[in-house]
Amino acid sequence: GLYKLLLFCSKARLYHCRFAWSDTCCIHKDSSAELDESIRAMFRWYHNAYICIVHLASSLVLDDIPGDEWFTRGWTLQELLAPENMKFYNREWKAFTEARNDKDRQNNTVPEGERNPVWQAILAATRIPPTRLGYFSPGAFDVAQRLSWAAGRRTTRIEDMAYALVGIFGIHMPVQYGEGRFAFQRLMEALLQRVRGYGIFIWTGPSS
Numbered sequence: 001g002l003y004k005l006l007l008f009c010s011k012a013r014l015y016h017c018r019f020a021w022s023d024t025c026c027i028h029k030d031s032s033a034e035l036d037e038s039i040r041a042m043f044r045w046y047h048n049a050y051i052c053i054v055h056l057a058s059s060l061v062l063d064d065i066p067g068d069e070w071f072t073r074g075w076t077l078q079e080l081l082a083p084e085n086m087k088f089y090n091r092e093w094k095a096f097t098e099a100r101n102d103k104d105r106q107n108n109t110v111p112e113g114e115r116n117p118v119w120q121a122i123l124a125a126t127r128i129p130p131t132r133l134g135y136f137s138p139g140a141f142d143v144a145q146r147l148s149w150a151a152g153r154r155t156t157r158i159e160d161m162a163y164a165l166v167g168i169f170g171i172h173m174p175v176q177y178g179e180g181r182f183a184f185q186r187l188m189e190a191l192l193q194r195v196r197g198y199g200i201f202i203w204t205g206p207s208s
Contacts, residue, residue: 007093008053015051015087015100023075036175043138043167046082051101054079054088062096065121074155074164080126081136081168088118105134138170140194147200159183169194 005022012020027038046052058068065088070076080086086103088096096102102118108130112120123130128149132142146168155161159176162183166173171190176183191200 004055008055011053011087011089011093012051017050021045021049023079032175039163039175040166040172043078043082046079047084049083050085052079052083052086054086055091055093056088057091059090060092061090062117062121064090065096065118066125068125071122071125072153074150074153074161077150077153078164078167080122081128081133082138103133108134138168140169140171140191143169143191143195143200162187 005025008022009020023042027035054070056065056068056070058070059065065071083103084105085101087100088102090096096118097116099116099118102116103122104116104119107115107119119130119133122128122133126133126149146165150161150165153161155164157177158180159178163173163175165187169187169191171187171194173186173190179186188200
């Protein structure tokens with residue numbers, strides 16, 4: 001609650017940020033218009049952020065990271081892919097490393113033994129190729145691969161599993177809570193309008 005928000009702001013201050021945005025409390029969910037706009041703009045907000053701060057509430061040490069609940073949530077996939085700069089903290093709000101950016105794309109250019117251990121843990125937790133983790137562009141391509149990254153993730157509302165992918169694929173799709181599984185059908189229809197053929201359905205993974 002408030003304690004988590006205060007700690008989040010204190011970490012943002014270390015990066016000399018004058019303003020901080022938290023997805024858990026900075027969206028007026030009683031306003032359907034604001035909620036719709038926020039969901040469709042969220043990927044862009046993460047991408048444009050100076051730093052994205054992640055609190056892994058289930059992890060204490062580096063070895064805990066691959067099994068952390070954060071990597072099983074539907075919304076956190078775009079939170080992982082969109083920013084260029086990320087800093088990960090454990091459940092006690094202590095940094096896992098001394099690096100200013102745990103997602104530094106330079107990890108792709110150094111020997112494996114010299115890479116940031118958080119970077120290595122993320123690769124183990126997500127199976128996202130290192131080139132995609134460091135250099136991700138939204139769009140309706142590599143669709144099957146991107147859907148496989150989302151496989152097995154969970155959201156509180158079933159529609160959110162589709163809405164959480166809108167920014168990743170760079171498509172526009174109105175938010176309609178109450179539509180249930182039809183949201184994913186609309187997502188597939190929107191993708192088929194951008195991608196020729198049905199290869200987007202050729203992928204495997206656990207059910208979300």
